[in-house]
Amino acid sequence: MSNTSDISALRREYVAAGLHRRDMLADPLAQFRGWMDAALEAHPDDATSMTLATADAQGWPAARIVLLKRFDTEGFCWFTDFRSDKGQQLAQNPKAELMFYWRGLERQVRIRGRVEQLPYRDGETYFHLRPRGSQLSAAASDQSQAIDHRVTLEQRVQDLDQAHAGEEIPCPETWGGYRLIPHQIEFWQGRENRLHDRFRYTLVDGDWQLERLQP
Template sequence: MANQNRDVSALRREYVASGLHKSELNSDPFEQFQTWFDQALEAHPDDATSMTLATADSEGRPAARIVLLKQFDRHGYCWFTDFRSEKGQHLAQNPYAEILFYWYGLERQVRIRGPVEQLDYNTGAHYFNERPVGSRISAAISHQSAPIDSRTTLESAVAQMREEHADGNIVCPETWGGYRLIPERFEFWQGRENRLHDRFSYELHDGQWQIIRLQP
């Protein structure tokens, strides 16, 4: 029954991973992320780049969705999307966000928070042109998040664009491109037995990263 109350409070899982100690952490959060990311990539390559992107509109109403990390370096963490999407509208109103990586097999989470900036058109176009033709067509014909009457309308638009651009030369729309989150705060979480998890934050103070152990 759709309206039947489902009590799932009895469901349990136990965390069995080894602990995370402050002495083992890199003093640089970018290096610490790189270490964990490489381990996640080795363990589960298909999911390592999946991240939850949390944004909020001008009135503070939140929204979260999964996007894929596409580039990262010391300047920040990047993804690509339609600027007209809900997340694009939120970031235009409130250019601040948080991304969350959850690596299930390793029982780890990483949260990264900070301001977000839009990447220049050439950067977006370069990545756009590296995508498969089907993905480029989908991005070009879709006004992401906007209502549409049916899937048939979408498929017709795809077929028309395939016919008009049989050579595969599809120009990146001005409405499509990348964003970069510039970290102000990191949090690394390691699951532990009995929910006594290890959590450490990296926070910027006077240009220096300070590591703080947090209660679980």
Template sequence: MANQNSDISALRREYVAEGLHKADLRDDPFEQFQSWFDKALIAHPDDATSMTLATADSEGRPGARIVLLKHFDNHGFCWFTDFRSEKGQHLEQNPYAEIMFYWYGLERQVRIRGPVEKLEYAFGERYFNARPIGSRLSAAVSHQSSPVDSRATLEKAVSEMSAAHEDGNIRCPETWGGYRLVPERFEFWQGRENRLHDRFVFSLDDGKWQVDRLQP
């Protein structure tokens, strides 16, 4: 039973940022994202790339988790993971997802939805080899999302692999690499006073981006 003294329904915050107007939006949602992302990097450089990745399995059962954006351009938004993970299994069954950025302080949220494709192995390999040695070791020994009897088992596996690769030359596993979400829909949300938030959605219509304001 919840503590009677912790009534979270009474918690409030007020949004006081300036508004978002249609006339201020870029015609291209990628350019609009870049503009907001640049400001997020200045405001919160250690957290600007954090994004919620929402996937669903073949029966529509959802899963969501925080991952880090590692690359984006006009082709889409990329991240890296173990293909055998829950998200990897979901995307194998249902290659469609949504990512969401929330930048606290700027009172901004961006949702991006679309099909997901695997990146070429070489793309993932380049990023893998650029990671710190500890991150490469962890990725190489872990079968992400699978049960393990203890942390000690994982630490032993890392130690053994480290000893076997003293030169630091750890090959990127075939089971590890990148995904790219190819946007079909962007939503830009700006928090406003009295919860009368500004929301604009970009959706593809015959190859062109159409912009609509949404009610909050």
């Protein structure tokens, strides 16, 4: 018996209504906000999950799921450990892409742009909004680094909790936020027979230009 799993015959059909140019707002952020609101209503637990794709100085790509924590006219923000793989890659190559996929709505959004660190106070403010357990985990973990055993990590968390019993957990200087400043945003709507609708906004000389892409 072959160990190869052939999944080429798997199919799913997309049945959502179409996406027309007249539906697309002039401002892609406003367009994104409308789609995000619909996703939050349909699947609130997963709506803010996004794939963050980065690449290091040698061009090796890496992707992982992170959570969008805010977005506005300045960009799309998330929080993490600066020492993590993604933090190191962004230090070497401060360009990235975000991707949202909302299966129930048959929609996808890709956002590409330059990335910058948020001010420390932004990270500190958000850090202290998190549950204490999440604060302890973030402060005790040297994210992405090898460790001998989970027990070691759990002991670090316990020691840190005891050291700050009855006190606020200090936000590490190695933990905080990033902002992706978009220069390209693509909206994808699944359609029947894979004839999907795709519209891409590109920032040119300060203005957003919109074009339809072939599927």
